[in-house]
Amino acid sequence: MPYAQSHYPFENVERFQKSYPADFVSEGIDQTRGWFYTLLVLGTQLFDTAPWKNLIVTGLVLAADGKKMSKKLKNYPDPMEVVSKYGADCVRLFLVNSPVVRGDNLRFREEGVKDILTNVILKWINSLNFYLGAVEMFDLAQGDKFVYDHDAPKSQNVMDRWILARCQTLIQHVTDEMAAYRLYTVIPRLLDLIADLTNWYIRFNRQRLKGSGGVEDTRAALNTLYEALHTLCLTMSSFTPFTSESVYQSLLATSPPPKDPSADVRSVHFVSFPEMRKEYFDPVIERQVQRLKAVIDLGRVIRDRKTLKVKMPLKELVIFHHDQEYLDDVKSLESYIAAELNIVNIVYTSDESAVGIKYMATADFATLGRKLRKDLGKVRGALPSLTSDQCKAFVTEGKMNVSGVELVTGDLIVSRFVELGDSKTHESATDMDVIVLLDIRRHPELERMALLRALTARVNKLRKEAGLKPSDKVDVLYKYDDGEQDLIREAVGGNEEYLTRAVGAIPIEASQAGEGTKLLGTEKRAKEAEDIGAEERFVLSLVERV
Incomplete structure (x- = not known):
């Protein structure tokens, strides 16, 4: 040829x-x-x-030790055993998302194939299963079968608009990059959409998809999730043909008949690659949510670093960025940050002095070395001693003399940070773009309200399980595990009005309840469940009010 x-x-x-x-x-x-x-x-x-x-x-596929694969050395796993264990789609996706497609060599590791199964394929399947479960709940609740509506009115929900915009951007990207034979830029974006769908969209909309927002809102959410899953099927079908076909077949039950009666839709591999729907294209909402995700991720980093469970409410989060547009983007989605990080108050600022912003300079020495050659050592040794003011001046002026070497914009990487030392009150994190500062102190009044909110949710769940009507009057009893402190009694003081409005009763310790009352329902749960804090290790019961 x-x-x-x-x-x-x-x-x-x-x-x-x-x-x-x-x-x-x-x-x-x-x-x-x-x-x-x-x-x-x-x-x-x-x-x-x-x-x-x-x-x-x-590139070349090498053994895990970097040597050529050899039957004599037996330094590689049997390919068919790997396919049998993890599936052909996992092996294929691992290879097409590896350095091999960029002309570099790959050290084949079976663990890499396993990671694709765990973090990509199974998450994709879990998203499908959640959708199918939500559709079943909708059908039972409404007595009507849900079917995807291609011409449904554009959803006003920001997360619906975001994931649909992400789908359109993906379609355009895959179309352009595949036409240019740049396979290595396509797979990462496809995997990003799977992560966005499972880790963000479904996470933020779980209750909506279960019907919490009413019939029309639930229908809009299901319509959106169907379209995202369907888009993934069509765009991934060349790389994961078996998984794509399985998901596609599962979606057929809620798919409308094709507009063209002659179209063959029996298989995903008979369907044309999707075209971008311009009405869903929205780069602004994509930018806003991307920044939202960055802030939430940094907040999670701090909580993990300080072992602060998300259930523990924190008082204040400060978000610093020099660009007001960035702050406005994040502020427009503030409710998601507050809910995801369990924060009461969020402060937005571009005032460096208010946060205590400092500057530091680093460099890509491999790249800088090609320019400076023998002078690289001088710069490398001097960078740690540069002051914050010098680094800030470099950003403003675009040039700086370091140990007699003239450096200009592009030679150094200047980043902002907050120097807190051994602070017991605050912790910061940055992705070299935005900086977040979190108040990590425990606030008893916030913890008491968090406990009462958790109690309210559990009471409402128990009422539903007991088949009670909103008008049914009941008393709420609780019993802590042996040895656990009764924190509900402490939280009730001063919050009686809230509890009466929320659950219709002031909780009573079970041992103080009168005798002869009719038991309507008791929680069934594992009291030793790992995700339950000590303050919530109690069992609720509902009794008929005398």
């Missing part, structure tokens, strides 16, 4: 001229001095042009 197979120039001249140069030629990097070289020499000599429009070079 593309010479001898056509028997050119002895015959098939016209066919050869129509197909030359080839759209693409693909082989391993070991052919650089072999087949690639031979083709290029012939093409240059015969036609004064390369014999390909696109040359795709793959």
